[in-house]
Amino acid sequence: MHSTALLFFTSPLALALTLPPRAEPCDAARQWTIPNVDYSSQITYSTPAHMATSRASIEFTYTSSTNSETSSCTGYSTGQQDSGAFFAFPNPTGCTEAPGSATVSTFSYTGPTKNLNINETFTCEGNTYLAAASTQLALQCKETVYNNPNWTTPGDIYSAKTVACEPLSVILTPHIFKLG
Ligand SMILES: *[C@@H]1O[C@H](CO)[C@@H](O)[C@H](O)[C@H]1NC(C)=O
Ligand SMILES: *[C@@H]1O[C@H](CO)[C@@H](O)[C@H](O)[C@H]1NC(C)=O
Numbered sequence: 001m002h003s004t005a006l007l008f009f010t011s012p013l014a015l016a017l018t019l020p021p022r023a024e025p026c027d028a029a030r031q032w033t034i035p036n037v038d039y040s041s042q043i044t045y046s047t048p049a050h051m052a053t054s055r056a057s058i059e060f061t062y063t064s065s066t067n068s069e070t071s072s073c074t075g076y077s078t079g080q081q082d083s084g085a086f087f088a089f090p091n092p093t094g095c096t097e098a099p100g101s102a103t104v105s106t107f108s109y110t111g112p113t114k115n116l117n118i119n120e121t122f123t124c125e126g127n128t129y130l131a132a133a134s135t136q137l138a139l140q141c142k143e144t145v146y147n148n149p150n151w152t153t154p155g156d157i158y159s160a161k162t163v164a165c166e167p168l169s170v171i172l173t174p175h176i177f178k179l180g
Helices: 002-009 012-018
Strands: 032-045 051-064 070-078 104-110 115-124 127-136 141-147 159-165 168-172 175-178
Touching: 070 104, 127 168
Parallel strands: none
Antiparallel strands: 032 051, 032 159, 032 168, 051 070, 104 115, 115 127, 127 175, 141 159
């Protein structure tokens, strides 16, 4: 009688019900939610030969499921004559972290492949970790070309190429690496 009762109260089930919930391990699986990737570009000419502006931007935030912190990331690319030539090479760029956050995030975007790469380093229980995710963005974009039918004056817009994309949401599952 007595030994049966003892077994019951020390069973794993009883322990699970009485102990406080355990903190998540440092390398716990997590998701990064990106509600909106915003990509656009503009190229304008003020004469047939003079490019007046040439600029593309990619902008997004992502929120981690482990700590609900949001990082804000923005990248620019300039100086291209073709809409498809922006962000020719990956260029690691820092993101802005949530106030008081101990994480450091960088991202890179490669235009020709539409590849987005995000790295986040963080410390946990005295160790440094890297969470890294990479994806090909399924951006649906439209290029609009405008030619001024009646251009005479340098300073007026001679022509413009504008790219605008549908809002895109993405969920990433980063791989976690212990760096030391
Ligand atoms: C992410 O980390 C890997 C490995 O250190 C590095 O090769 C890559 O350039 C990094 N990318 C970014 C966007 O920081
Ligand atoms: C172009 O400019 C001329 C002179 O200002 C004007 O008469 C003509 O209607 C304009 N054409 C167009 C397509 O705007």
